[in-house]
Amino acid sequence: MTVTAPSRLAAPGASAEWTAEVHREEQALIALADDLRDLYDRSPAATPFQTYEWIKSWWGWYGTRGRLRLATVRCRGRLVAAAPLAAGVRHGFPVLVPIAADQSDFTDVLLDPAYADGAVRHLARALLDERGWCALDLREVRPGSAAHLVAARWPRRAWRTPSSVCLELPAGGSGSGTGIDAVLDRLPRRTAGKMRAKLRKIDVRGITAESVPADRVPDAVHALLDLHTRQWRGRPINPEHTRERFRRHLAEAAAGMVRDGRAAVLQYRWDDRLVAGDLVLIGHRHVGAYLYGALPDLRSRVDVSLMMLREDLALARDLHRQSVSLLRGDEPYKLKWRPTPVRNERIILGRTAAATAYAGLARTRAYLSERRRGGPGAPAGPSGSASPLLHD
Template identity: 60%
Template structure:
């Protein structure tokens, strides 16, 4: 049903996202809940490397001709159910839709109705919705059944310069960290941001270091594949230019010893992926070096927080971060979604047991 001033459509052609670049960037800038994982550059590069022809579903809502809400989705099948999932979800720490809250909130109602009119799916799954996401707002206006369940835990730190950050820590710990930084500086371990024109080569060096860092230990196999390398390279060139990412390189005696990829969102800087020469640990505290640059980046940009993104690895916990749990949101289109939601809930329960062996 058409409503004066409003329009909604679903784009299914494989090149649709590329053609929406200008509108998408404009909406992203007006969507404060959006993260770099919903940026046009990230999604377009992922679709180029991972997308399956005929599976793209871009749900677009306009008011007065201006794009005010968008759901970048891909149609697939999981646990026997046809499912819509966010583009790039497997490689993204946050999954969401875009929504301009300064527009009429009915935009989300139009988005929901357009989704429900789209045939061929049973459940809509946002596996990693952070608190305050537009996906949560959509769920609140969803006219059919929906489920919320635990997902990954992200770790947040307050943004600001390094001295302010270290002042949060016990005096003894802060003193040790300052001494380690002085040692790294005395050995002339330097850091510099990579310009966009060097990003392609720098991504290759980053992933080579990442593989060396994980030598003889289990590594995410996707990080070793050429398509992941092409995805990062394709995404980072425009993301660096648009201020949505930074890639820092660390050198010692002229040799590249570490690289760190940081994503830049609305109000936060996030540590996405790094690689380090194993030998660097003999002369410097690697995680502390990386954190200093991330904090400096957050301070320069006036951000409110630094996110260490998903995972509760021990090296992150020494910074005394604040845990911020994501949620998995499953929205039903038809009765078959109950089967999918039950399977997702079972996985969430098993994951909680693995992370907490004392779980009753």
Template identity: 50%
Template sequence: MIEERTVLPAARVPATVPPAGARECWSAEVRQDDAALPELAAEWDDLAARCRTATSFQSAAWLVAWWRAYGTPGRLRLVLVRRDGRLMAAAALTVRHRPYPVLVPVGCGVSDYADVLLDDTCPDQAAAALAAALPAHRPWIVTDLREVRPDAAAQRLLTHWTGRRRRLPDSVCQHLPALPMEELLRRLPGRTAQRNRVKQRKIAAAGVVVSETPAERVPDAVDAMLRLHALQWRGRGATPEHLGERFARHLREAARGMVAAGRASVQQYHLDGELVAVNVLLISPRLAGLYMYGAHPGLRQRLDIAGLLFGESLACALRAGVPLLSLLRGTEPYKQRWRPEEDRNDRLVLGGGRLAPAAALHIGAARLRAAAVRAARTRLPWLTAARTRLRELRAGR
């Protein structure tokens, strides 16, 4: 059997985790078989509905699709905590070696928000039980949770973690209130608002036809979006992962399942009978996230693409009763002119034992790498561009 099973044995998980003063029977297990996520999908989504911080990135459809596209057999660590048989806390993790074992969230790399699931009726008890059940209490094992929202359920793990723990800064995310477009424009400075009103009138006059894609046609729409996305970013520093077949396979399956469950909308935009843009909007009770879009480069010469996409995404969020439109990670200029509010995600590093040598090494390496990235962006912009171009070429091959 592979090494991870001996490094992180499920036998280390306590059979019962009774919170102080409680009479309920709390139990925990770690599932390592690759079939665990799809088998537990219904139960997983039921818990997600009882966890107010859960986003679409914690849905079973997203996680199952990611595991099928990116997962390594034998490295899944699905941590499950139950009270009287009912699932009350859960974490979907996978093992990586750097060279020590590191537990990272399933979905890492392509998810803008990572989190665990805790039942809202007893979040602290559930967090304590989940912290005790995590198979990462040895000094050479690290749990590294990237892209954790400031109010995420995973933040409660820090309170109950007995080993070394650190909170480091991660990506900046931005969001807008889900308002009708005219109300959103009133929030902008006078001249900026007026320019955007002119662009909105031009969009309305152009006769763009917008349609929501039914679940059975989502894979074809995703493929069209990825082709347009590659076309619009050609020579301008596209995210290399978005150009590969593995990502396409993940997004086809995830988007189809989420559209069928009402957790996503794939919108297609036709102009003069031709498909000119496609975007994927992820929908959860707390926020709608504009995850990805593709637009023909020629459309930019005719219309304001950001205004077109934001307008339709806001309308979709309003129909769903969602209070926020998240622009997710990044501070690109096309987002900034809408004056979005900002939040910074956290990176939570948990190490086993008091000394936790692996955690100390991991934290130091993370800080050093973050400093190097900042220095390269400010002092050596040509190096960043060259690195991006090299990744694009590799992804193309």
């Protein structure tokens, strides 16, 4: 474990003792469980992908011994910032990356805004004092995330480039004109009429939705993944979704998150037969439709995406969340709802001179990937608005 020396800095209203550490022992994740849960509750910009249950489960099934780098900052003993990271190698460069980044739609650090100034400074210092890495790569940073504060005050070079587009729909408050009705009101009248007819068809057929209690979540997640695999049979599927470690990670994480009100697993039944399942992640500000599965023949009978969207919007409305995020990707089946696009950013924080080469390679690979997808082309250069250099 690397420990920075305690220091005295001015805190809001009083002087305070600050301590910062970078934990390498895997036992630290377990020992800090309650502190990390509490900090998540005090981190309004954090998403469900920063919950303790998501991170701990992922590390248990994917983590590599000796690579944990859990940076923490305390003020008068209270945890006020945390960056759960892992050391690794990308494209030949030693880097730090957020835990669970490959299975997460958003990456960030945890930060209590009441201690932001001191916490960010100490977090940066603790990371810079940690040897063996050239760049910290945060690939999917949502607008308004705490990582933007860290990047803005990073004392060395930092870069940002556009990352994935996420699509969002407003959930609204209570009463009429909210939820699915508010979404349909965004559509042309004729299209909205067709969608309402499809909803009536779902109701007439008697398809019901049930929220699964925490003790039944593992079995429900396994059933969801079975349906997900069946629905993609004969078509390209994310290969990780078919692997046992992903199945076990998702079941374990979802069980803890449902218990804590951070997720919901919905099951859809038709004549007591399970026909679809949906995992919804519940954040401070939005709910996210993470993964679903449905019987292949169900799609020929009802509009599955419409059926699930209605329930997700109702869940967000009932929990007083602002929106439903359709998460990464701008696929046509999402665009038909006329959602609001929200662009993530990739933030790279440099520690050594090699970070410049790493950032350049990352930008080049992003450009080539965009061209293969038939997108608009490379991000703008350092002087362009799409990908400015944060600071030198």
